[in-house]
Amino acid sequence: MNERKDVVIIGAGPAGIQAAIHAVRKKCDVLLLGRIERSALFSAHVENYACVAGVKTGEELLLAGLDQVKNFGAHLMEDDVLKVHQDDEGFGLELESGVTVFTRSLIFANGTARKKLKVPGEKEFFGKGVSYCVDCDANFFRNATVAVIGNASAAIDGALTLTGYAGKVYLINRELMASKELIAKLEESSVENISGTWVTEIAGQDAVQTIVLENGEQLALDGVFVELGAKGAMELALELGIQLDLDTMSHIDTNKKTETNVPGVYAAGDITGHPYQMAKAVGEGCIAGMEAANFAKKQKRKDKS
Structure with a gap:
């Protein structure tokens, strides 16, 4: 099943919600992807935001924002993005x-928290097997034994990807929380799914050699991939060749119009x-929503000419 939109926004936090509001009000077909509970704002309390009196919970503000998005006519999907690519049309x-989903313009608004x-x-073993x-x-782990740690889509997709490289792949999780389609792919793969437990220690000498599970069992392996939640913004951005900031390489580099180095992509x-x-976040979301909508409209006019 394929869908085509004018603007797709990854991330349902304040930046993504504001971007969706401004994009859809420019008469664009807009899709907002994400779950508000993954926003850093969700568990916060807010009392320093202009024109909002008293203390508000982040959850309260985000739910109100989603109502606005729906009322203005944008579409919502609580789906994780597994991969992103560029084609001739967007x-x-x-x-x-x-x-x-195919889109003419794309906005990254899914945060950076790892x-x-x-x-x-x-x-201790980050970069040495972690x-x-x-x-x-x-x-780097061809024919090796590796484990992916995580309950959601990023972990499952990561484990499936690793089957094309590693000799043996474990997936360690308390309980799988992903779409039935993705879980079905996992069950049909060579990944050894170890559910109902978690990792308590990563051990080794100069590099990772074992992980210890809650029951004391140890698994001998060469690498550990920590994939908690949805696929991160950095991984998705790198798939499109988006430029990161040169100082820390931890954020997407944008100009005042929230444009990245890839035409049609905003952050x-x-x-x-x-x-x-x-x-x-709200200020940048406002700009990104308007700029992405304008870009999509220009592309539509080109398509018709």
């Missing part, structure tokens, strides 16, 4: 539900760097 996004396992050995990006590092919110504040 961009294609493969979703965990099996749907592929969740950690917070277990002994994780920090990785947070399957797409970046899979090639807003935490993904563009400090300060990590709702006010900044």
Whole structure:
């Protein structure tokens, strides 16, 4: 099943919601992808945002924002993006539900936070067998034994990708939380799914050699991929050749119009760097939504001419 949109926004936090509001009000067909509970704002309390009196919960503000998005006519999908590519007509996004969405313009608004396992050995072996990006590092583990840690779509997709590189792939999770289509792909693969447990330690000498599970069992392996939640903005951005900031390589580089180096791709919110504040996210989301809508309209006119 394929769909085509004018503007697709990845991330349902304040930047993504504001972008959707402004894009759809420019009479564009807009899709907002994401789950509000993954936004950094969701569990926060807000009392420093202009024109909002008293203390509001992030959840309250995000739910109100989603109502606005729906009322203005944008489409919402609580789907994770697994892969993104560029084609002659714009961009294609493969979703965990099996749907592929094509769009004329794309906005990254899915934050930068990288969740950690917070277990002994994780920090010590980062870069020595511990990785947070399957797409970046899979090639270093050809014919090796690896484990992917995580419950959601990023972990499952990462494990499936690694079957094309590693000799043996484990998937460690408490409970799989992804679409039935993606879980079905996992069950048909060679990945050994170890469910109902978690990792308590990563161990080794100069590099990763074992992981320890909650029941004390140890698995001998060469690499550990931590993939918690949805695929991160950095991995998706790199698939399109989007330029990162040269100082830290941890944020997407944009200009004042929120444009990236790839025409038709914009970024807003935490993904563009400090300060990590709702006010900044909303402001950039406003600009990104309008600019992406304008770009999509220009492309539509070209298509008709």
